[in-house]
Amino acid sequence: MTSILTNLFDGVAYGMLLFVLACGLAVTLGLMNFVNLAHGAFAMAGGYVCMLLVNQHGWPFFAALPLAFVSAAAIGIVLERTLYRHLYARSHLDQVLFTIGLTFMSVAAVDYVQGSSRVFINLPAALEGQFDVFGVGIGRYRLMIIVICGLLTIGLQMVLAKTRFGSRLRAAVDDPRAASGLGINVPQVFAFTFAFGCGLAGLGGALSAEILGLDPYFPLKFMIYFLIVVTVGGSSSITGPFLASLLLGIGDVAGKYYVPKMGPFVIYTMMIVILIWRPNGLFGRTAAR
Amino acid sequence: MFERKQISRTAVLAAIAGLAGLAPAKAEDTVKIGMILPMTGGQASTGKQIENAIKLYMQQKGDTVAGKKIEIIVKDDAAIPDKTKTAAQELIVNDKVSFIGGFGVTPAALAAAPLATQAKIPEVVMAAGTSIITERSPYIVRTSFTLAQSSTIIGDWAAKNGIKKVATLTSDYAPGNDALNFFKEHFTAGGGQVVEEVKTPLANPDFAPFLQRMKDAKPDAIFVFVPAGQGGNFMKQYAERGLDKAGIKVIGPGDVTDDDLLNNMGDAVLGTVTAHIYSAAHPSQMNKDFVAAYKKAFGTRPGFMAVSGYDGIHLIYEALKKTNGDTDGTKLVEAMKGQKWESPRGPISIDPETRDIIQNVYIRKVEKVDGELYNVEFQTFEGVKDLGKTKK
Numbered sequence: 001m002t003s004i005l006t007n008l009f010d011g012v013a014y015g016m017l018l019f020v021l022a023c024g025l026a027v028t029l030g031l032m033n034f035v036n037l038a039h040g041a042f043a044m045a046g047g048y049v050c051m052l053l054v055n056q057h058g059w060p061f062f063a064a065l066p067l068a069f070v071s072a073a074a075i076g077i078v079l080e081r082t083l084y085r086h087l088y089a090r091s092h093l094d095q096v097l098f099t100i101g102l103t104f105m106s107v108a109a110v111d112y113v114q115g116s117s118r119v120f121i122n123l124p125a126a127l128e129g130q131f132d133v134f135g136v137g138i139g140r141y142r143l144m145i146i147v148i149c150g151l152l153t154i155g156l157q158m159v160l161a162k163t164r165f166g167s168r169l170r171a172a173v174d175d176p177r178a179a180s181g182l183g184i185n186v187p188q189v190f191a192f193t194f195a196f197g198c199g200l201a202g203l204g205g206a207l208s209a210e211i212l213g214l215d216p217y218f219p220l221k222f223m224i225y226f227l228i229v230v231t232v233g234g235s236s237s238i239t240g241p242f243l244a245s246l247l248l249g250i251g252d253v254a255g256k257y258y259v260p261k262m263g264p265f266v267i268y269t270m271m272i273v274i275l276i277w278r279p280n281g282l283f284g285r286t287a288a289r
Numbered sequence: 290m291f292e293r294k295q296i297s298r299t300a301v302l303a304a305i306a307g308l309a310g311l312a313p314a315k316a317e318d319t320v321k322i323g324m325i326l327p328m329t330g331g332q333a334s335t336g337k338q339i340e341n342a343i344k345l346y347m348q349q350k351g352d353t354v355a356g357k358k359i360e361i362i363v364k365d366d367a368a369i370p371d372k373t374k375t376a377a378q379e380l381i382v383n384d385k386v387s388f389i390g391g392f393g394v395t396p397a398a399l400a401a402a403p404l405a406t407q408a409k410i411p412e413v414v415m416a417a418g419t420s421i422i423t424e425r426s427p428y429i430v431r432t433s434f435t436l437a438q439s440s441t442i443i444g445d446w447a448a449k450n451g452i453k454k455v456a457t458l459t460s461d462y463a464p465g466n467d468a469l470n471f472f473k474e475h476f477t478a479g480g481g482q483v484v485e486e487v488k489t490p491l492a493n494p495d496f497a498p499f500l501q502r503m504k505d506a507k508p509d510a511i512f513v514f515v516p517a518g519q520g521g522n523f524m525k526q527y528a529e530r531g532l533d534k535a536g537i538k539v540i541g542p543g544d545v546t547d548d549d550l551l552n553n554m555g556d557a558v559l560g561t562v563t564a565h566i567y568s569a570a571h572p573s574q575m576n577k578d579f580v581a582a583y584k585k586a587f588g589t590r591p592g593f594m595a596v597s598g599y600d601g602i603h604l605i606y607e608a609l610k611k612t613n614g615d616t617d618g619t620k621l622v623e624a625m626k627g628q629k630w631e632s633p634r635g636p637i638s639i640d641p642e643t644r645d646i647i648q649n650v651y652i653r654k655v656e657k658v659d660g661e662l663y664n665v666e667f668q669t670f671e672g673v674k675d676l677g678k679t680k681k
Binding site for chain 1: 330331337497499505522528531555
């Protein structure tokens with residue numbers, strides 16, 4: 001029994017991490033209708049910024065996390081203004097080719113500057129190890145992930161559903177022409193949203209270094225996971241990707257624990273079954289744009 | 290139209306003739322060595338270590354051997370066998386190299402094997418570690434190691450040193466399976482018992498669920514083989530899950546505590562016992578000089594891949610000396626057989642029958658030396674041959 005709960009805990013933490021990493025992609029793909037396969041590159045940028053600040057400049061880990069967010073968002077806004085915005089009106093294929101190219105460039109650049117070996121962030125001692133709650137092993141670091149990611153999710157949902165900015169964004173997406181006619185600065189809204197998505201990815205990258213490892217190939221290695229989360233969840237809301245991340249995280253961990261011979265097969269099987277059942281994802285809109 | 294085509298063809302022919310005229314003059318005083326290494330991709334640290342070691346060797350020993358200038362051509366295959374094959378073809382056909390060397394992973398070494406046989410040029414394997422490799426071509430010589438060498442030794446050692454129940458965690462690909470099978474055979478023959486066997490997919494680095502399974506199986510030790518890059522993640526999660534406090538030790542071939550990464554793994558690795566061919570803490574004077582020179586030139590510690598590359602280029606130099614600069618491939622392979630020398634890892638030689646390396650295997654324990662983590666050797670098994678072959 002306790003091992004079931006330990007696995008459930010690990011699965012939730014893994015799922016939450018996947019969500020923070022992927023929800024920026026859900027925003028650009030679902031809300032802005034832009035295929036950004038370079039999403040993992042922003043996550044990697046955040047991870048490396050956090051690593052450099054903590055390991056080389058002696059920053060505390062918790063002070064470096066917001067900076068990972070800010071720097072990834074800053075890179076995002078610069079690239080959005082200079083490169084991405086020219087591609088909004090282009091076909092999805094153009095967007096895919098462009099962002100894949102960007103991904104490869106980021107891999108080469110980080111490899112050149114930082115070298116190819118895997119790096120680790122020096123964690124404070126308080127985050128290491130596990131403690132027992134009625135025999136269930138609770139990893140301190142994973143607990144922190146659940147707390148941070150949980151708060152972020154709630155905050156994000158509030159912003160999108162309840163605030164003025166959220167409604168402006170939804171209006172800008174659904175009908176850019178009408179929205180700008182109403183005085184909404186559409187490019188600005190898009191740029192801000194894009195940067196925010198990149199920032200989330202950067203934060204996810206910093207948080208995931210401990211669990212997934214951080215090296216220059218990060219954007220390529222985890223692209224598939226981001227895409228699975230977004231396809232399974234459907235890209236029209238953030239509730240979908242959130243539930244999909246949890247489901248996949250728990251499923252992946254449980255699969256590896258109970259049927260280790262199946263390896264990563266479990267996560268792909270889940271994806272296929274869900275997509276046969278609901279081709280637009282768990283919460284996808286049925287009518288295509 | 291027709292005329293124009295003819296003109297261009299003549300021009301091309303003239304150009305080729307011109308090049309051909311130049312080529313022999315050049316070939317006389319230059320020996321080209323084609324290195325096929327993973328310089329990008331997940332195995333890039335292997336490629337970089339080998340390239341560094343070769344640069345270092347050539348700085349130390351000069352770039353002329355037996356009156357010939359040595360020229361190194363590096364091609365990146367990103368550890369993808371198809372690219373290895375293309376790179377080998379280009380090197381052999383276009384660049385007319387006299388050796389191909391490197392090979393980060395087993396499939397890459399195997400992909401180049403038929404080309405080495407056809408072109409009759411030596412293939413010097415400096416990283417890949419499955420037993421079968423040298424059997425795929427009479428032109429393959431290896432200066433790295435085989436997984437059978439280290440896995441059997443740690444199996445014997447564990448059985449003799451109070452470890453009764455072991456859970457295994459190995460990466461699911463050829464070297465992982467080699468490590469697992471050779472370990473299991475020797476460990477169970479010594480009276481040990483394997484209580485849990487998990488193969489992890491190569492692509493997924495989150496070891497949490499697998500480690501939880503290991504913890505619940507309550508073994509005395511975990512036998513681990515993961516590719517060098519993943520060792521750090523494994524050890525961190527091993528500590529996070531409290532397996533060290535539960536009294537479960539880590540044993541394995543030394544890839545998991547590669548010098549390249551060891552120092553960043555944290556104190557949880559302290560006490561890990563592995564069997565391997567090289568440690569940066571190997572106490573010989575030659576190794577101390579090697580480590581110091583490598584650190585000075587590249588700012589990092591050399592790992593076992595670096596020393597394999599260093600020995601690989603040494604073997605090529607010695608072969609050329611022995612043939613007096615003759616680049617006939619068959620003569621070069623003959624010259625390599627039976628070579629014996631002192632390497633930073635200790636005394637090594639090339640088995641004349643299998644063309645594989647014979648070397649010491651050391652049992653080491655991770656300890657803190659001057660504030661840094663090192664694999665400190667405490668027992669030596671001398672002159673270990675590749676057991677994957679002597680069985681047959």
